[in-house]
Amino acid sequence: MKLRIAVIPGDGIGKEVVAEGLKVLKKLEELSRVSFEFKEYPFGAEHYLKTGETLPDWAIEEFKKFDAIYFGAIGDPRVKPGILERGILLKMRFELDLYVNLRPVKLYHPRLTPLKGKNKIDIVFVRENTEGLYAGAGGFLRKGTPQEIAVQEMINTRFGVERVIRFAFEYAKRSGRKKVTLVDKANVLTYAHDLWERVFAEVSQEYDLETDHYYVDAMAMKMIRSPESFDVVVTPNMFGDILTDLGAEIVGGLGIAASGNINPETTGMFEPVHGSAPDIAGKRIANPLAAILSASMMLEYLNLEKESKWIEEAVKRAIAENKVTPDMNGNLKTYEVGDWVVKFLEVV
Amino acid sequence: MKLRIAVIPGDGIGKEVVAEGLKVLKKLEELSRVSFEFKEYPFGAEHYLKTGETLPDWAIEEFKKFDAIYFGAIGDPRVKPGILERGILLKMRFELDLYVNLRPVKLYHPRLTPLKGKNKIDIVFVRENTEGLYAGAGGFLRKGTPQEIAVQEMINTRFGVERVIRFAFEYAKRSGRKKVTLVDKANVLTYAHDLWERVFAEVSQEYDLETDHYYVDAMAMKMIRSPESFDVVVTPNMFGDILTDLGAEIVGGLGIAASGNINPETTGMFEPVHGSAPDIAGKRIANPLAAILSASMMLEYLNLEKESKWIEEAVKRAIAENKVTPDMNGNLKTYEVGDWVVKFLEVV
Numbered sequence: 001m002k003l004r005i006a007v008i009p010g011d012g013i014g015k016e017v018v019a020e021g022l023k024v025l026k027k028l029e030e031l032s033r034v035s036f037e038f039k040e041y042p043f044g045a046e047h048y049l050k051t052g053e054t055l056p057d058w059a060i061e062e063f064k065k066f067d068a069i070y071f072g073a074i075g076d077p078r079v080k081p082g083i084l085e086r087g088i089l090l091k092m093r094f095e096l097d098l099y100v101n102l103r104p105v106k107l108y109h110p111r112l113t114p115l116k117g118k119n120k121i122d123i124v125f126v127r128e129n130t131e132g133l134y135a136g137a138g139g140f141l142r143k144g145t146p147q148e149i150a151v152q153e154m155i156n157t158r159f160g161v162e163r164v165i166r167f168a169f170e171y172a173k174r175s176g177r178k179k180v181t182l183v184d185k186a187n188v189l190t191y192a193h194d195l196w197e198r199v200f201a202e203v204s205q206e207y208d209l210e211t212d213h214y215y216v217d218a219m220a221m222k223m224i225r226s227p228e229s230f231d232v233v234v235t236p237n238m239f240g241d242i243l244t245d246l247g248a249e250i251v252g253g254l255g256i257a258a259s260g261n262i263n264p265e266t267t268g269m270f271e272p273v274h275g276s277a278p279d280i281a282g283k284r285i286a287n288p289l290a291a292i293l294s295a296s297m298m299l300e301y302l303n304l305e306k307e308s309k310w311i312e313e314a315v316k317r318a319i320a321e322n323k324v325t326p327d328m329n330g331n332l333k334t335y336e337v338g339d340w341v342v343k344f345l346e347v348v
Numbered sequence: 349m350k351l352r353i354a355v356i357p358g359d360g361i362g363k364e365v366v367a368e369g370l371k372v373l374k375k376l377e378e379l380s381r382v383s384f385e386f387k388e389y390p391f392g393a394e395h396y397l398k399t400g401e402t403l404p405d406w407a408i409e410e411f412k413k414f415d416a417i418y419f420g421a422i423g424d425p426r427v428k429p430g431i432l433e434r435g436i437l438l439k440m441r442f443e444l445d446l447y448v449n450l451r452p453v454k455l456y457h458p459r460l461t462p463l464k465g466k467n468k469i470d471i472v473f474v475r476e477n478t479e480g481l482y483a484g485a486g487g488f489l490r491k492g493t494p495q496e497i498a499v500q501e502m503i504n505t506r507f508g509v510e511r512v513i514r515f516a517f518e519y520a521k522r523s524g525r526k527k528v529t530l531v532d533k534a535n536v537l538t539y540a541h542d543l544w545e546r547v548f549a550e551v552s553q554e555y556d557l558e559t560d561h562y563y564v565d566a567m568a569m570k571m572i573r574s575p576e577s578f579d580v581v582v583t584p585n586m587f588g589d590i591l592t593d594l595g596a597e598i599v600g601g602l603g604i605a606a607s608g609n610i611n612p613e614t615t616g617m618f619e620p621v622h623g624s625a626p627d628i629a630g631k632r633i634a635n636p637l638a639a640i641l642s643a644s645m646m647l648e649y650l651n652l653e654k655e656s657k658w659i660e661e662a663v664k665r666a667i668a669e670n671k672v673t674p675d676m677n678g679n680l681k682t683y684e685v686g687d688w689v690v691k692f693l694e695v696v
């Protein structure tokens with residue numbers, strides 16, 4: 001079985017961690033019957049600064065023919081904020097209509113959490129990924145004057161909200177999870193989030209699963225106080241952005257936060273949650289585990305559950321034996337962590 | 349010196365904690381030259397359910413003649429979310445144009461933080477309080493149909509953004525703080541938050557203070573990883589809502605989170621950050637410290653710095669001696685905590 005993967009290493013540490021993810025995937029070719037064909041794309045800040053191109057439409061069309069996209073990170077201090085984000089990352093999410101951003105928050109070892117007395121955290125966030133405040137709609141009036149007004153639109157549709165909520169319930173059911181929690185702010189966002197509450201109530205009727213609800217502010221607190229009380233969480237785009245970073249932090253930081261941008265009907269895109277981290281780029285201290293775990297998610301999504309689990313087990317072992325980078329209190333280099341994961345793969 | 353205070357206990361535990369705040373303020377009349385005239389208003393869920401009235405315009409007009417408003421909490425499961433929030437709490441913030449929501453995040457005792465190895469947290473959040481996603485603008489199209497669209501507008505104005513950023517810098521300067529951090533999401537909210545970044549850059553030029561910047565997702569992480577690295581933080585309304593609840597949690601929870609809704613040119617409103625907590629209302633276990641600390645903020649704001657400090661010291665002592673409610677691992681009742689604070693007031 002040959003899988004075709006489009007690879008976009010991107011900028012800064014994106015390149016460094018994707019290299020380790022690929023190393024791990026290549027090792028799998030030896031250990032199982034899977035094989036990969038990787039095609040690398042140069043998109044990112046360098047490419048933009050040289051050519052003025054972010055992510056061309058032809059590339060999006062090409063990506064659709066792959067089994068998956070494996071993405072590193074983009075961002076560079078020389079480029080104005082928003083250009084690469086909207087031109088590359090959000091463009092993939094939107095143009096490929098990847099309406100689910102799946103972000104597990106899983107504590108692999110008690111020493112990794114900054115929280116006192118917690119040792120079991122296992123949440124899966126289903127973040128809406130194609131509308132809300134990320135729609136990109138808005139504008140200025142009287143820009144640059146004392147009378148300036150700047151407007152950003154949070155746009156939600158029944159279509160968009162329903163499919164992501166339904167995905168959350170399906171996911172919970174399929175993975176044997178018990179509860180789906182909705183996080184919104186309907187007490188203030190009485191239009192956009194009223195829709196979320198109505199659709200959630202409706203869809204939940206079709207499932208034999210527990211449900212729960214928090215306003216986003218209360219959720220931020222509850223994730224610190226009792227993260228063990230959550231199972232599957234579904235939430236709008238912007239809140240998902242904030243809560244999943246918070247989630248990453250309570251299980252060890254961005255260094256191990258993986259994500260999948262998916263739509264069951266098209267090519268998915270898998271990426272570490274972290275950015276390009278220009279401050280540590282090139283120092284070979286970037287944590288490759290988030291990229292490696294994203295590769296694991298990619299395989300799970302491609303129905304290679306066994307291989308996906310192998311990678312996850314190898315990562316767990318690397319963490320247990322402290323074969324990790326400085327951000328996780330280890331003293332290894334990026335490529336050494338990758339090497340260890342490869343080594344542990346041989347024995348799982 | 350006589351201060352006229354409008355008091356709105358509101359619903360649920362709002363009533364219980366405001367009673368303790370008033371007890372403490374009354375004690376001050378014995379200990380210093382200040383005296384109070386309290387006028388109580390019935391607004392809240394009960395009143396709404398009985399009369400259909402949330403907060404009438406005449407009350408807003410009346411409030412303007414007071415020195416301050418002391419507010420408990422509103423909210424009741426029998427009332428649809430949004431009605432009391434928008435009809436009472438947000439109405440006060442908006443109609444009195446209380447553009448600053450000042451929320452200190454201060455660790456009074458190391459045992460109160462859920463974070464490992466942290467013992468110094470002292471942040472002051474300056475949350476914009478009269479625009480952004482809270483503007484209440486938006487609407488539905490084809491409501492209730494599969495084609496429904498729900499829109500919520502994030503509206504920022506140069507006027508509104510500038511005054512709150514300026515307040516943050518003035519506050520930092522006046523209180524001897526060193527750094528002002530801006531938190532936004534300009535890489536995605538390229539209109540509304542581009543305005544924030546431009547204004548922040550401009551206003552910061554006028555001050556000899558350090559500045560810093562985080563995107564909101566990174567901020568949520570950093571508040572867990574190194575809360576000690578923040579000083580004054582200024583942020584839009586919605587992000588302020590989330591981050592200050594998170595902030596409350598890392599210093600002991602909503603039970604001690606106080607806030608002031610202010611505009612230097614008009615009557616301010618002081619309230620605990622917590623809600624009406626219907627689940628524990630009437631059980632006499634609500635933590636009154638947030639309400640008591642809000643009373644302390646109110647006095648500071650009314651230039652009674654000495655009296656304000658006394659209250660804060662008495663609260664610190666109550667915490668140090670574990671004279672607290674169950675949420676803080678104590679075993680006292682609401683009124684007992686109030687009594688202890690009163691007792692400690694006599695000796696500070």
Ligand SMILES: CC(C)[C@H](C(=O)O)[C@@H](O)C(=O)O
Pocket residue numbers: 085089090241273535536565
């Ligand atoms: C880089 C940025 C546009 C992006 C987002 O806000 O979605 C990132 O924070 C993420 O969570 O993937």
Ligand SMILES: CC(C)[C@H](C(=O)O)[C@@H](O)C(=O)O
Pocket residue numbers: 187188217433437589621
């Ligand atoms: C009750 C709600 C409208 C309010 C808000 O969102 O501002 C509350 O959460 C707060 O922070 O004071």
